[in-house]
Amino acid sequence: MAEEAAYLHFRDDSPHEEPAVTLDSFLADQSNATAVRVEPGDEARALIPHLDRLALIEVSFPSFRDGRGYSTARILREAGYRGELRAEGDVLVDQIPLMRRCGFDSFAPAAPIDAAVLQRSLARYPQPYQKAADGAVPVWKLRHG
């Protein structure tokens, strides 16, 4: 069932299948595309005028150590993007809960993810300390209403 493990999807719709174009191509001459791929060094804010036309933004993680994509995700969600936000590449199971908090709702990890470990990870923390992109209620809000 390796194929099933290749995508992790936390949305009601099904994964968007159209191949993503690079951010440069999208901005230069492929503005009709509905799927865009953002690399760690790309300026994600360049997509903000086009967000309502996009169905998929794929954020690339060439190395699990490179955390720029977490900021990319939050910036896109803060700008109002509602479409599929996919983390693709060197994505490890222990990172997925944090990525969910940053607004990712779809994952295409290069290596398969152990479903049982992931399930435990996602259920583990009862509440976060800080507000982020996932709507989880932070501790200070629980304390003070």
Next chain:
Amino acid sequence: MYRYDEYDQSIVDARVDEFRDQVRRRLAGEITEDQFKPLRLMNGLYLQLHAYMLRVAVPYGTLDSRQMRMLAHVARTYDRGYGHFTTRQNIQYNWIRLDQAPDILAELATVEMHAIQTSGNCIRNISSDQYAGAAADEVADPRPWAELIRQWSTFHPEFTYLPRKFKIAVIAAEEDRAAMRLHDIGIRLTRRDGVLGATVFVGGGMGRTPMIAHEIRDFVTADDLMSYLEACLRVYNRYGRRDNIYKARIKILLHEIGPDEYRRQVEEEFAKVKALGIDPPAAELARITAMFAPPAFDPAAAGDVADRSDPDFAVWLDQNVRAHRQPGYAIVNISLKPVGGIPGDASADQIDVMADLAQRYGFDELRVTHAQNIVLPHVRIADLKAVWSALVDAGLAEANLDLISDIIACPGLDYCSLANARSIPLAQKIGERFADPARQRDLGELKLKISGCINACGHHHAGHIGILGVDRKGTENFQLLLGGSGAEDVSLGRITGPGFDEDGVVDAIERVTDKYLEVRETGERFVDTYRRVGMTPFKEAIYG
């Protein structure tokens, strides 16, 4: 003292469970060492030369006797009977077994302690002034603000894979006892028109390219602080360098784009972030502040020491005890720098003694200092003699605070896989050379700091006298620096010239201190004299 509520406790408990699962997967071979490394580092677990090292967080250096006894228990049960207090106000254990690390975390969690983010490329333990709540010169207790930042930074989803580690210090006095401007972010609380706020400094740090933090914002209120810090971190996370580990700290970003451009980017980001509603309400800071209310001081406590007839006690009083803002009370510094000892080390029994003293005489509070000593912040002056006697019995009464033998030293090549040279034996030799207490007191305040490699964990750049161990063609070599300071007169030391072997650098230090005694003017500390006369006379004395 801050006390966990059910939310804090559940998060720390969840972390224990998570780490247990991660260790299990590593031991079962389900994840590689490369994948495990950032996970264990985020929990303060390093692989050193001989064993694992576990670094336990002591948030802003404050702990109570129950927590201190737990540190002794861990030393006894899981290590070799001692622990090492660090320049980040934490404690680390050098002989830990991987399979026992989850059990240690579970024990720590029972006393509201953890090892969260004591390593890794994330926001580290928040450090602060060890005299917080006791010093006369503070505008407020900085620790509630540090706790607010601790909570915001704990498992921050966006800032857990930063370009490099990230250190924040919070102080609230003009006198800087926490090396605030040598942090990635330094915060100094200040009052403006009666309102408490923060002046924010960014881009300080030591390492191979030491820099002093720039003032980036003169005033941020508590209502905006988390949004402002989030903006500071986001700009760094996005634009900090990731191509070279030695250029990845935020100080390099500030150096490359300039503080004005960084400030502009942060303000732009702050305007967006502020709209997200991520700042806790004022009631949260008030809730935390209430837990740091002053202890129940006795207003009738006597203001002077009645009997100074024991000369050893009198010397200790003058050297290690500092004025408290409450009449009748004093701040006690317990030196972990006995002559010939390992700077910052304490045995499990000594840790227990300090816990007992805090409980009996100190409103149950202790502090760890960045200079690797322990503080009892609130002791009745009438109890000082009893405290001192107990410290004498435990081998903890060295009267050398801020003197040349009060050395900051990293673990060095005896433990650390990064080190080029052994810091500990050198610290011991210097301590022995200057063992005469009268000679040390004559030299006065002299902050000596030793790092066993260029990463500068021993703060050598900030030493009045600094020593850097390097590898020179396969042999240990020590460079000497003069004129640094981590205090409010912050400055970076300069290298004197060619390096020395271990005995050579001890001789060189003696030539430097002899020169100081020769040329000093009345009231000048070593670093004052250095600043007045410059490097040349010292260089001539060393290499002449």
